[in-house]
Amino acid sequence: MRTETRTYEVYNLHELTREAQAKAHSHWAEHCDYTWDRENRATLQAFERIFNIKVERWSYDSCTYTYRFTSHYSEEEDNLKGTRLLKYLVNNYWNDLYPHKTYWSRNYKKKRKSRVFVSDDCVLTGYCIDYEILKPIYDFLKAPNDTTLYELMDKCLDGFFKACRDDMEYQFSEEAFAESCEANDYEFLSDGTMFNQ
Template sequence: MRTEIRTYEVYNLHELTREAQTKAHSHWAEHYDYAWDKENRKTLQAFEQIFNIKVDRWSYDSCTYWYRFTSHYSEEEDNLKGTRLLKYLVNNYWNDLYIPKTYWSRNYKKKRKSRVFVSDDCVLTGYYMDYEILQPIYDFLKSPDDTTLYELMDRCLDGFFKACRDDMEYQLSEEAFAESCEANNYEFLSNGTLFN
């Protein structure tokens, strides 16, 4: 029997040459699995359950997105705008768009919910994409204009899928890769191959 000992020179990402960094990033990007897809789907499903729409087909990646949705509102509801739409949203969706503000005791052992003040922080699922999909509605409630309900739903979905695309683009960026390498203490060989 023969025993062999091999020695390797290992480097952190910032110690590699630019070419080796590029190789390490491209290898990582090829095997990358976007981790937030499940949370994004939950936000979209919660939005569909509250509002009377159905997103039939959709897709997004780090470069582009597209979607198609069907409104199940009546034609009269789809064409509501201005003050009438504002009142419609407040009367039908206020409790879905705003939750009572929570106050905690000093030692965080007791909490109480306000009966007066409300919050719009991630009201659908608790994930930040909730705010992204509802942002056009909050903007409309602050400043009503001639946007119809159908157009408002389209803006919500467009903002949501754009945010998903942007998040995926960032997750695949070299900056996110460098942060991941630093957080996980990844080490590389001089040619950019990940050292196990």
């Protein structure tokens, strides 16, 4: 039996040459999955459940996005705008958009709902993308304009998919890769190959 010992020179990402960093990033991006896809889908499904629309044939990646949606509102409802749309949203969706604030005891065993204060913090699923899909509605409720209900739903979906695309673009960026390397103590060989991974 023979035992061999090999010696490697290992580097942190910032110690590599620019070419080696690019190779390491490229290899990492090829084998990395987008982390938040399930949460994004849950937000979209919650939005569809609350509002009377169905999103079809949608997709997004780190460069682009596309979607289509069908409104199941009546033609009269689709064309509501201004004060009438404001009243329609308040009368039909206020409790979904502004649920009562929850207060927890110090040990988190007891909770109670406020009768006075409401919250607009991630009200669909508790994930931050909730705010992106609802932002056009919150903006409209603060300052009603001539946007119709159909256009408002389109703005919500456009903002949502744009945020998904931007988040995915960031996750595969060199900056996110550098943060991941630092957080996970990744080490590399001089040519950019990941060491022991």
